[in-house]
Amino acid sequence: MVGLDPGARLQEALQRDPAGARDRRTRQQHTAVVQTNRRVLAIETSCDETAAAVIASGPRLLSNVIRAQDALHAPYGGVVPEIAARAHLQTL
Structure with a gap:
């Protein structure tokens, strides 16, 4: 070769x-x-939460937000996958 x-x-x-x-x-x-000068955008979703963070070199945490869906699922007594999926799309 x-x-x-x-x-x-x-x-x-x-x-x-x-x-x-x-x-x-x-x-x-x-x-x-x-x-x-690097920045990293981290996005994570679980069954009923969406989180995003921005991390700079160092590392330094510039931003961290979490959006929970507890109120959306409470009337049903648990996580409803279709509602969770739609909420993730709206949040992101």
């Missing part, structure tokens, strides 16, 4: 070209900056 590695040519070119090494260092520095 010689010659089928698509990354091999790139690696060879970078080894021959000193400017390629400089570009690689610049990309690594840029990647470090991007990673320090």
